[in-house]
Amino acid sequence: PPRISFRNVGLRYFSPRGETEALRGIDLDIRPGEFVAIVGQSGCGKSTLLSLLAGLVPPGSGTVAIDGVPVTGPGRRVGFMLQQDTLFEWRTILENTLLGPELQGGDMAAARRRAEALLTRYGLGEFMHHKPGQLSGGMRQRAALARTMCLEPDILLLDEPFSALDFQTRLMLADEIADIIRREGKTAILVTHDIPEAISMADRVVVLSRRPGRIRAIHDIAFPSAGG
Numbered sequence: 001p002p003r004i005s006f007r008n009v010g011l012r013y014f015s016p017r018g019e020t021e022a023l024r025g026i027d028l029d030i031r032p033g034e035f036v037a038i039v040g041q042s043g044c045g046k047s048t049l050l051s052l053l054a055g056l057v058p059p060g061s062g063t064v065a066i067d068g069v070p071v072t073g074p075g076r077r078v079g080f081m082l083q084q085d086t087l088f089e090w091r092t093i094l095e096n097t098l099l100g101p102e103l104q105g106g107d108m109a110a111a112r113r114r115a116e117a118l119l120t121r122y123g124l125g126e127f128m129h130h131k132p133g134q135l136s137g138g139m140r141q142r143a144a145l146a147r148t149m150c151l152e153p154d155i156l157l158l159d160e161p162f163s164a165l166d167f168q169t170r171l172m173l174a175d176e177i178a179d180i181i182r183r184e185g186k187t188a189i190l191v192t193h194d195i196p197e198a199i200s201m202a203d204r205v206v207v208l209s210r211r212p213g214r215i216r217a218i219h220d221i222a223f224p225s226a227g228g
């Protein structure tokens with residue numbers, strides 16, 4: 001069964017300036033552990049798709065489901081990584097990583113062990129007690145990923161995660177992040193308008209057309225076989 005399913009999903013925004021049909025007739029299944037990229041021009045509905053999955057907006061028509069259960073609001077199974085990392089400058093990297101568990105409550109000693117292990121795996125072991133201002137853009141994004149992963153989401157949403165970074169950093173980081181996400185067995189959806197980035201990171205690339213956003217094509221890149 002799919003981890004994520006969109007069934008005939010449509011969505012319109014209403015604003016004082018009028019009505020915008022952002023998405024129409026979206027049908028898409030995503031397998032557990034699959035990495036899917038959504039590409040298309042600005043305004044084609046990419047962010048709206050992520051918002052639906054995150055439970056931030058309800059679909060106007062159709063259903064969005066995780067493991068067969070319709071999404072009705074924000075839940076703990078979905079984590080975000082955003083373009084602009086939102087690290088707090090006055091907190092250390094470790095303290096930033098622990099922010100989510102602090103807000104959720106629960107076993108902080110376990111959360112701290114998890115955070116330290118994640119940061120070490122992401123090459124930030126020596127920088128745990130540094131402030132974000134002392135880190136490079138790429139390191140900040142890895143710290144932002146650690147913070148998301150510390151909440152142990154099954155599904156990771158990446159919204160233009162590298163677009164604020166310089167070209168060299170993004171090339172390196174795109175591969176690194178894709179590897180990390182695969183190794184940890186997460187199901188991921190990447191939204192980007194950078195097609196090379198989509199192809200290098202994803203198993204499948206979904207192309208959206210604009211106004212209304214519809215699926216125009218789905219390209220299979222690869223799906224790693226079990227154990228491979």
Ligand code: ADP
Binds near residue numbers: 013014043048049
């Ligand atoms: P993308 O992420 O691909 O740029 P979006 O999902 O942000 O596309 O937007 C899809 C369409 O919906 C665009 O035409 C955009 O202008 C419109 N839209 C997005 N959010 C709102 C909103 N809150 N109110 C009105 N229109 C919106």
Ligand code: ADP
Binds near residue numbers: 083136165
């Ligand atoms: P816009 O949303 O207007 O297109 P961006 O989000 O691309 O702008 O970037 C805004 C600014 O924030 C950029 O000039 C960039 O230098 C800075 N910035 C964003 N993310 C980071 C980061 N991870 N590390 C350092 N600086 C960043």
